[in-house]
Amino acid sequence: MHSGSLAIADAPLLRYVLGRADDALVLGHRLSEWCGHGPMLEEDLALANLALDLIGQARTLYTYAGVLEGAGRDEDAYAYLRDERGYRNLLLVEQPNGDFAATIVRQFLYAAWADPYWRQMTRSADATLAAIAAKAEKELAYHLRHTGEWMIRLGDGTAESHERAQRALDNLWWLTGECADVGPGEQALIETGIAVNPAAVQDVCRDTVSRVLRDATLVLPTGGVMRSGGRLGRHSEHLGHLLTDLQYLQRTHPGATW
Amino acid sequence: MTEGPVVDLETRREAVRRVVAQVPDPEIPVVTIDDLGILRDVIAEGDTLQVVITPTYSGCPAMRVIEHDIVAAVEAAGLGPVQVTLSLSPAWTTDWMSDRARQQLRAFGIAPPGPARSTTESSADTTAVATFFRHAPVTCPRCGSLRTTELAAFGSTACKSLWRCEACREPFDHFKAH
Numbered sequence: 001m002h003s004g005s006l007a008i009a010d011a012p013l014l015r016y017v018l019g020r021a022d023d024a025l026v027l028g029h030r031l032s033e034w035c036g037h038g039p040m041l042e043e044d045l046a047l048a049n050l051a052l053d054l055i056g057q058a059r060t061l062y063t064y065a066g067v068l069e070g071a072g073r074d075e076d077a078y079a080y081l082r083d084e085r086g087y088r089n090l091l092l093v094e095q096p097n098g099d100f101a102a103t104i105v106r107q108f109l110y111a112a113w114a115d116p117y118w119r120q121m122t123r124s125a126d127a128t129l130a131a132i133a134a135k136a137e138k139e140l141a142y143h144l145r146h147t148g149e150w151m152i153r154l155g156d157g158t159a160e161s162h163e164r165a166q167r168a169l170d171n172l173w174w175l176t177g178e179c180a181d182v183g184p185g186e187q188a189l190i191e192t193g194i195a196v197n198p199a200a201v202q203d204v205c206r207d208t209v210s211r212v213l214r215d216a217t218l219v220l221p222t223g224g225v226m227r228s229g230g231r232l233g234r235h236s237e238h239l240g241h242l243l244t245d246l247q248y249l250q251r252t253h254p255g256a257t258w
Numbered sequence: 259m260t261e262g263p264v265v266d267l268e269t270r271r272e273a274v275r276r277v278v279a280q281v282p283d284p285e286i287p288v289v290t291i292d293d294l295g296i297l298r299d300v301i302a303e304g305d306t307l308q309v310v311i312t313p314t315y316s317g318c319p320a321m322r323v324i325e326h327d328i329v330a331a332v333e334a335a336g337l338g339p340v341q342v343t344l345s346l347s348p349a350w351t352t353d354w355m356s357d358r359a360r361q362q363l364r365a366f367g368i369a370p371p372g373p374a375r376s377t378t379e380s381s382a383d384t385t386a387v388a389t390f391f392r393h394a395p396v397t398c399p400r401c402g403s404l405r406t407t408e409l410a411a412f413g414s415t416a417c418k419s420l421w422r423c424e425a426c427r428e429p430f431d432h433f434k435a436h
Contacts, residue, residue: 042410042420049412056317060346115386131347135316138349138436141375141386146411149390211387 005083006073012185014068015088016195017129018078019183019231021061022089025079026239027110028054029246030097039100046146050107053139060132067128080250084239088183091230092175094239101154101164105172108147108212113179115140116204117196125193148212155216162217169213170221177226179205184232267302270337275300277335278309284323285415288366291324295354298345307340312350314436315416352417352436363433364399369406369421371435372396396432398423408432 008014031051038044062075093110097103118140121133154165180198182190189195213220229235249256265273278300279292291297291311299310309328313321325342332340352371360370372394395404403425410420418431 042412045410046412049416052317052319052416053315054317056315060316127347131349134347134349135313139316142411144386145390148387152390208387215387
């Protein structure tokens with residue numbers, strides 16, 4: 001029987017890998033909530049496909065976390081048996097779907113960061129992370145293109161679509177600073193060439209965002225403060241609700257298989 | 259020599275390679291996993307054989323079916339047991355697809371992929387936005403026209419997008435360069 005949250009060893013690389021796996025799983029799960037509810041069939045399929053890529057990345061990363069921890073845990077144990085405080089994902093990815101514009105803005109902001117992040121990771125001194133990255137960066141490049149095109153269509157579209165996209169950007173922008181945070185124990189991983197130095201990715205990310213926003217006639221909000229905490233397990237209220245859905249079956253029927 | 263339960267490992271390895279190379283892709287059964295570049299190797303480890311495959315997309319749901327089909331094909335040929343292992347590196351690319359597979363895709367109504375973008379392209383970072391709304395030309399697999407339009411960036415499987423030919427007016431799948 002499993003109750004409560006797994007006690008995970010607190011090793012820097014394990015923590016780092018779990019954070020990236022959590023980003024992919026939580027965002028993939030959010031997108032899966034759109035399945036059958038998309039504004040049109042093509043975009044319903046698109047969001048489900050983005051989710052599939054992300055959940056696939058999460059599975060590979062969780063599997064690697066299991067190897068690193070050496071406690072015999074598989075991908076499902078990490079996904080289903082940790083409470084929200086054990087999750088290390090970015091606040092950005094756990095935000096609710098909102099309308100289509102909010103989902104696209106969230107996805108674009110993530111992809112604008114994750115695409116150059118994974119490309120940089122292909123040069124990691126850790127062979128497994130480099131291999132995972134080589135697959136993820138191709139997928140994220142496609143995600144960036146798809147969501148970037150939608151940013152431009154929505155922002156430079158009708159008054160209604162512009163307003164919705166701008167409103168989503170005004171809300172979500174303040175959750176992007178966390179991407180560049182260096183977590184506990186992470187500096188040593190950067191220095192040994194295992195983890196990505198966020199400074200090496202930030203310029204590319206900013207450049208992508210500013211180019212797309214210009215074409216989309218959208219503007220970055222001003223006067224706010226960047227929020228963080230997800231990487232330390234301090235989440236917005238939304239993650240707990242998401243996990244009750246994601247973990248329901250394994251929490252209600254521990255060890256269930258089919 | 260090839261009859262009976264005892265054959266040497268190298269003979270069995272070669273036979274397994276031939277059998278596994280014929281396993282069709284579960285979602286596009288006109289091409290084999292060998293032609294798609296999913297089958298990487300068959301190697302002898304101690305006295306067991308390992309079939310090494312590489313995933314296409316991280317979340318491709320066909321991978322588990324492919325693993326199952328490999329084991330079933332090898333056992334049906336009386337060449338078992340084998341283990342199937344996944345190799346992530348080097349990452350699969352559509353550039354590994356054989357010319358035969360490209361022809362078979364076209365005959366099946368799927369436009370084959372063009373050259374994949376290189377991960378190491380130094381310009382990849384700065385030109386991403388400049389490529390939005392632009393596509394490398396895709397040839398209609400039915401009539402050969404280049405007057406084609408993308409209808410949806412995501413299609414019936416992770417590896418395909420949906421297009422329409424403006425000349426013959428038929429929709430068709432495009433196997434995305436990846």
